[in-house]
Amino acid sequence: MSNADTPVPGVSAELLKLLDHLQVALQHIASGLDAGFWTRGEFWIGLLLGLGGIVVSAFGLRYSIKAFREASIAATAARAAARSVKIQSVTPELHEVAQKLGAIDFAIDFITARVVLLEATSRLTRYTMPFKDDPRFSETIAALRNAARDAWTVLDGVRPSDPAKPVPNAVFNGIDGSFSQLVQLISELLGLMETETLALGDDDVDDAH
Amino acid sequence: MSTMPTETELLAYLDELIEASRAGKIPWGQGNPTTFVWDVPNRARITLQQTSGVRGGPQAIMRPRRPGVVLPPVQQRPPTPAVPFTSYVFQVQELATNVMRIHTQNEDTTSVGKKLAELYQNITTNLSRKNLDFLKSLVPKG
Numbered sequence: 624m625s626n627a628d629t630p631v632p633g634v635s636a637e638l639l640k641l642l643d644h645l646q647v648a649l650q651h652i653a654s655g656l657d658a659g660f661w662t663r664g665e666f667w668i669g670l671l672l673g674l675g676g677i678v679v680s681a682f683g684l685r686y687s688i689k690a691f692r693e694a695s696i697a698a699t700a701a702r703a704a705a706r707s708v709k710i711q712s713v714t715p716e717l718h719e720v721a722q723k724l725g726a727i728d729f730a731i732d733f734i735t736a737r738v739v740l741l742e743a744t745s746r747l748t749r750y751t752m753p754f755k756d757d758p759r760f761s762e763t764i765a766a767l768r769n770a771a772r773d774a775w776t777v778l779d780g781v782r783p784s785d786p787a788k789p790v791p792n793a794v795f796n797g798i799d800g801s802f803s804q805l806v807q808l809i810s811e812l813l814g815l816m817e818t819e820t821l822a823l824g825d826d827d828v829d830d831a832h
Numbered sequence: 833m834s835t836m837p838t839e840t841e842l843l844a845y846l847d848e849l850i851e852a853s854r855a856g857k858i859p860w861g862q863g864n865p866t867t868f869v870w871d872v873p874n875r876a877r878i879t880l881q882q883t884s885g886v887r888g889g890p891q892a893i894m895r896p897r898r899p900g901v902v903l904p905p906v907q908q909r910p911p912t913p914a915v916p917f918t919s920y921v922f923q924v925q926e927l928a929t930n931v932m933r934i935h936t937q938n939e940d941t942t943s944v945g946k947k948l949a950e951l952y953q954n955i956t957t958n959l960s961r962k963n964l965d966f967l968k969s970l971v972p973k974g
Contacts, residue, residue: 733864766914769914770886773886777883777884779865780864780865780866780882781864781865781866781867782864782865783863783864784861784862784863784864784865785863788863789863790863790864790867790869790879790881791877791879791923791925791932792921792923792932792935793863793864793867793879793881796881796883796921796937797864797866797867797881797883799883800883800884800885800886800919801884801885801886803885804885804886
């Protein structure tokens, strides 16, 4: 029975009608609150849309990571290829330096020895510079530079007191050991570089994973 | 063509040479900072040279390129350290023919090398003394 059907003294019929509408509205709200939200269709539609968004985002993230990895691998491979090209351009020069150092004559004089050593040490410094911080070559390059310094000290030790009266074979006897040490270290460096060239790509690409 | 005397003969000869040098009977000169020369006019030139070298040093040892990679034992060993050594070259050249009669090179750890080192030290001391005497003679006397 509604409020409008029962007249209340001092209250107009319109007000009672309004109260009835308000009561009905409140009952609707109360009945909606009593039922679980999962019983509503909007909830499920929203949920499905949300889950779909998450799945799409996960796929996007996965392909982004994959693309980043591929790019890293490509960059590493490119760097390795560039280094390999550099190595291939340097190795013939190092071969030539080693050959010149190893071909000194028994009767070599001081001036000739000085020219040979100056050229060799200059070229060695230039050719090894790009690799001096590379952990795969740095130890041999450091030893090579020390050996070059030692060779200069040894050469100073055979500088003739009287250039007009050179001591037979003295220059050769003095520098032979140092020059041989240089040749040995250059050969070692060449071996390391050739090994690196052969192994191009495999480990470098693996490193990026 | 050089021929080598036996080690015993060479050691005996070097003993004589050391004695004569110590007594100042041999006029050693200096061919370069590490070589002493004794010229016997029209007969021979005798030289004694100190040389140095390095044995061993870095060798191409493979290293693991990634953590966790285990290499075979041969590749794991540390590089050989560089070991410096000193040796002496003793030569006797016949001037008339320019033939090298004796040429021997010995490290200072061998018996001949030790004897040559003794001779070298002896000559160094004598020449240093002579050079010092010469320097003293240049100082004006008051």
